[in-house]
Amino acid sequence: MSEFANITIVKKANVYFDGGVSSRTLRFPDGSVKTLGFMLPGEYTFSTQDPELMEIIDGELEVLLPESEQWLKVQGGESFNVAGNAKFTMKVIKPSDYCCSFLK
């Protein structure tokens, strides 16, 4: 799916790590929430509340998932899940475009 229709978007960007990561919050008619975000090369640690599905639309990174000691390489077209109430770290190698779905 290349577009999301019939959504509400919050105008103001979510900004992290001095702009190294920025995203927009989308709300869907069914109440679910996603963010569309962009990451420049760098290393970033995030904390989750709900479990998340991170879909990498374009780019290249490595992710260290919670409870894991193995860095996982992820490229455009691939995705990974992150448990809720956990931390994960990404080493962004190429500027990366992502869609994050918050799973209830």
Place this chain on the structure above:
Amino acid sequence: MSEFANITIVKKANVYFDGGVSSRTLRFPDGSVKTLGFMLPGEYTFSTQDPELMEIIDGELEVLLPESEQWLKVQGGESFNVAGNAKFTMKVIKPSDYCCSFLK
């Protein structure tokens, strides 16, 4: 207005200057188009087709508008218009969040 409702968003980011500028395209029910974008510090020259209204949601930059020799300082909450079929240059001083409206 802090949100846009009932819109269609293109999932894939528009990426310029190696990610120094990235944006998302929003289509509105009346057919109009806007982008919500984010710029990291740097100097960027863009070309317009339609005239544009650039609303700076947050951040700080200077803009050199077409036919002008005077850099204009623009901060969050302020906006500027750019003529169609023209070039303009922005010196982004602080990471800046913007909304660009394409005017028919």
